[in-house]
Amino acid sequence: MHSGTSSVLAEPLDAYVRRRARSALALSDGEATTAAVGLLRGCRGAGDQTRTVCWWLTAEGRPTMIDDEDGSDPLTATAECLQALTHLITAPATRALFDVARASILERRTDVSEDVEKRLFRHAPPRPLVLGPLAPVVEPVPTATTPHAPGEGLLALVDADLSDAIRSAARDLRDRLRASRALRLTLSALGGTAVAVVAVLAFSAPESGSSSASSVVESDAIASPVASTVETEPRVPLSDDVVEAARALLARASSCAVGEHCSSDVWEDGEQTGDALIPVDEATRIELIDDFGGVTVVRVGDPGTGQYVTLVSRNDRWLVRAVRTIADQPS
Template sequence: MHSSPFDTTIDSVAGHLHRRRRSGVPLTAGEAATLAIAVVRGCADAPSRAVGAQWRLTAEGRPVLCEDPRGPDVLTVTAAVLDDLVSLVDADVRPGFARLHDGVLTDPPPVWARLERRLLAVVDPRPLVLGPLTPVVPEAPSTQREDPLDAQGAPRIDRLRTLARRLRPRVVLTGVGVAAVVATAALSIAPPSAAPDANGETLPARSRSTPAASSSETPSVAAPATHASDGAKPDGVAAQRADAESTSSPPARTPSPDDVAAAVAAVLTAVATCDDDACASALRESPAEPDEPRPLDPATSDLAMIDDLGGLVVVRLTAGDHAQYVTLVRDEDRWLVRSVRDVADQPS
């Protein structure tokens, strides 16, 4: 580990990758390979992977592992850099970086060298571009303001027309009754405005934040007389409000760790019970390697969450003396299996 943590460094690797993501200079596969191999070898050579550390860059663009007592452990910061690289590289080389990331989390260091060789077989390392990294500024939205009356007028008229169409087949009203219903609907749709009192003076409209008057203070408005039969349906305003309430969707919520564990367990159960490769392939991010085992069935094994990086999780399945590490990734609204590894014991 570097003896002088920050004396010869200019930036953290995580900070540099964050700026590359926001800049107009995309990270190439060769640069990503240089970073990936450096951090994996540095992690393997570290005297202890349980101490706090941070990956930083020298002025020449060389990654060095620096001591940071307040930071995460060496294995965690290394996996975080590899996870950033997986999200930054092109899709055609992403599987090699993903396998290296998963191997660091689930396999012992001797396996890492084999995964390095597989990556270098398809990607040639290139020196890291340090700068300049000018952020790409998105175009500012138009500052032209729309007239509120113009914006609200058309939808308001459309809603009145819709209301009239809904009322016509249900209730037969006199001319006065129709006018009363349309006027009531217009008042319920239109925003509050000033209204004249009985003496012709203009009174200020009630503020939206002012509590409504009690039922004893506000007289009830009688419904307009109709010539419909006793089996007439509720008026259009009530029906419209009922439809809006029945179709309203509940607010979105952030999935809890228990939700993630349940979703992962469901995917692994489906893979374990597949009868053919086509069934299992539909639940994977990419086809399995020839020697890769099927995951254990969570119904007959113990499932433990090892790592949760938001869009990527690592779980451990244990059934007696048999243990596996399984990595899964989120693809839009579902989880897919990325890799399955049989292990004898926890990697050091």
């Protein structure tokens, strides 16, 4: 593996695009400028077009090209990234510039590529891509409502036996009102509020012989919380000591790689992303490289032969986002 940059690598660009697409945060024009210009310049400077490469994001939120035996040639890899990023953009003018940029790569038009780069800078000043945290969008679950007949909402608030008694009294009062003009005049003298309450109860109550279903809630059911899902696998919680939390998580991740069914508890996307993680135990050297608030990069192993691992906090626990084996560049 070889990298053309000494920057710390944070995440594969294609994995970032999938994660960003699940969030509510659209790609800003400034981020689009950074992404497109980095891709265009990297592609023009790739040299040997028979290389197989992939694109990663650095810890500074900028794209960088990395040799990868499972990747594509520089032109194809760059065009695919530009197309994927276009789906994250909402501004029509910015999307149009990305389309021109992608066409310049596919047609190998260096002059067009350089021109669209200048247009991007005029369109919006560059800004680093937001690495995280990016909370996924949660769609609200619609709740079904049952329409009530007039007056049913009031009676539903009382005990079933009491509501039956109210209905019985209301029916009796209604019959007496119909039979006695004197009683009607007496109720009129009590004022509009009393009449309104009596009317709601009397004339919304069902006729004799009909029934109204009411629900009696047991007190035990109210007091008992809804049972939560029991976790069958241990998870690594957040900790003020990021290095020790990283050690516990990576030890579990390295053991998970040899057969345990625990991928969803250690990897952000539920499966391994990037290179195979080296074995981690109590003696393994782990060094904190940078902390972006919810996204942390650590170096695992010896400085010359180790790995950069990106960790992310999610739901009060740590997860592994990406692993990259890369030799440190000489200063």
